[in-house]
Amino acid sequence: MTPKPKKKKFAKAPPAKVRAAKSAKTRNPKRPARALGTDPHRVAAILAKLDEAYPSATCELHHNNAFELLIATILSAQCTDARVNQVTETLFKKYPDAKAFAYANPSELEQEIRPTGFFRNKTKSVMGACRGILQNFGGEVPRSMDEILTLPGVARKTGNVVLGTAFGIPSGIVVDTHVQRISNRLDLTRNEDPKKIEQDLMHVIPKDKWILFSHQIIWHGRRVCQARKPKCVECNLESLCYAKDKTV
Numbered sequence: 202m203t204p205k206p207k208k209k210k211f212a213k214a215p216p217a218k219v220r221a222a223k224s225a226k227t228r229n230p231k232r233p234a235r236a237l238g239t240d241p242h243r244v245a246a247i248l249a250k251l252d253e254a255y256p257s258a259t260c261e262l263h264h265n266n267a268f269e270l271l272i273a274t275i276l277s278a279q280c281t282d283a284r285v286n287q288v289t290e291t292l293f294k295k296y297p298d299a300k301a302f303a304y305a306n307p308s309e310l311e312q313e314i315r316p317t318g319f320f321r322n323k324t325k326s327v328m329g330a331c332r333g334i335l336q337n338f339g340g341e342v343p344r345s346m347d348e349i350l351t352l353p354g355v356a357r358k359t360g361n362v363v364l365g366t367a368f369g370i371p372s373g374i375v376v377d378t379h380v381q382r383i384s385n386r387l388d389l390t391r392n393e394d395p396k397k398i399e400q401d402l403m404h405v406i407p408k409d410k411w412i413l414f415s416h417q418i419i420w421h422g423r424r425v426c427q428a429r430k431p432k433c434v435e436c437n438l439e440s441l442c443y444a445k446d447k448t449v
């Protein structure tokens with residue numbers, strides 16, 4: 202008789218308790234024994250270093266107003282800002298406002314935004330958001346998180362980008378892939394879920410820093426603290442960082 206194959210333990214994800222124990226074992230031993238690195242002095246030191254490295258960090262999506270930034274941000278999902286900027290350079294000439302997008306020919310628009318990827322969904326989001334702006338907000342991008350979240354294709358990340366960058370409203374902290382990775386590396390959170398990370402960061406970062414901090418971390422992630430091989434030797438936060446995947 203052929204013996205029954207042994208069931209693989211944890212064929213899917215292991216339970217949370219096991220994951221936590223494993224993560225504790227693999228944590229960098231140099232890291233001081235504390236749950237999170239969020240004491241105000243350490244956070245202030247991180248912010249000072251970010252100010253030193255990126256004093257004028259801002260959104261890298263080209264735009265002339267809040268509306269253009271909203272469209273560019275929707276298009277930037279899973280796409281580089283450089284690619285979005287190439288597309289919007291001609292797109293905004295053809296579609297200068299919400300009305301133009303709302304009444305666009307969807308197949309034409311799909312082809313125009315195709316280089317940004319996920320073009321069918323993005324077309325639906327862009328046209329839906331523009332219809333929402335026309336129908337509910339008099340053709341203007343709304344200025345509150347509750348209102349902007351009613352637009353199709355707009356979640357908190359996009360809302361924070363637009364409200365923060367275009368209107369200077371600190372509605373929250375933008376949590377993209379860079380902020381997600383670096384806030385964990387810097388021990389500012391232990392969460393992986395963007396909504397929880399945002400809540401954690403909003404507790405430890407002073408509100409008047411929310412907008413700049415988001416841009417600074419995104420810049421840091423693009424230039425230095427990259428996902429695969431962070432350039433720790435060039436990083437001015439190195440003395441404050443105990444990430445287990447540090448390269449120095």
Ligand code: SF4
Nearest residue numbers: 426431433436439442
């Ligand atoms: S030391 Fe390395 S891992 Fe830590 S923040 Fe700097 S680049 Fe990122």
